[in-house]
Amino acid sequence: MYYTESHHNVDRAQLQGWHYKTDIGQNTPITxxxxxxxxxxxxxxxxxxxxxxxxxxxxxxxxxxxxxxxx
CATH class of the missing domain: 1.20.5 (Single alpha-helices involved in coiled-coils or other helix-helix interfaces)
Incomplete structure (x- = not known):
């Protein structure tokens, strides 16, 4: 699972659960x-x-x- 270098994005990713990086680059939650x-x-x-x-x-x-x- 990919996390960006930004501390804010890491915290948001941890709150939303697992994420995968799309081709566009944004993190999309996996339900x-x-x-x-x-x-x-x-x-x-x-x-x-x-x-x-x-x-x-x-x-x-x-x-x-x-x-x-x-x-």
Whole structure:
């Protein structure tokens, strides 16, 4: 996170929380909603992997059951 050399800007940045420096140069506060929205995207993507993993888990149970009946 970038802070300017001015003492006033540092105090204001600390009051407003986390900041990121834009291309224009002003400090823009990052709200929690930005992180929540980004996390939702990862949660949705992870759910796809979880569903895929469930398929493998079910397949493993089938192999376990089949192996129990081997001579």
């Amino acid at each position: 929690a909603f930005v992180f929540i929205i980004a996390n939702l995207d990862f949660i949705i993507a992870n759910s796809d992997f979880i569903i895929a993993n469930l398929d493998f888990i079910i397949a493993n149970f089938i192999f376990v059951i089949a192996n129990q009946h081997l001579p």
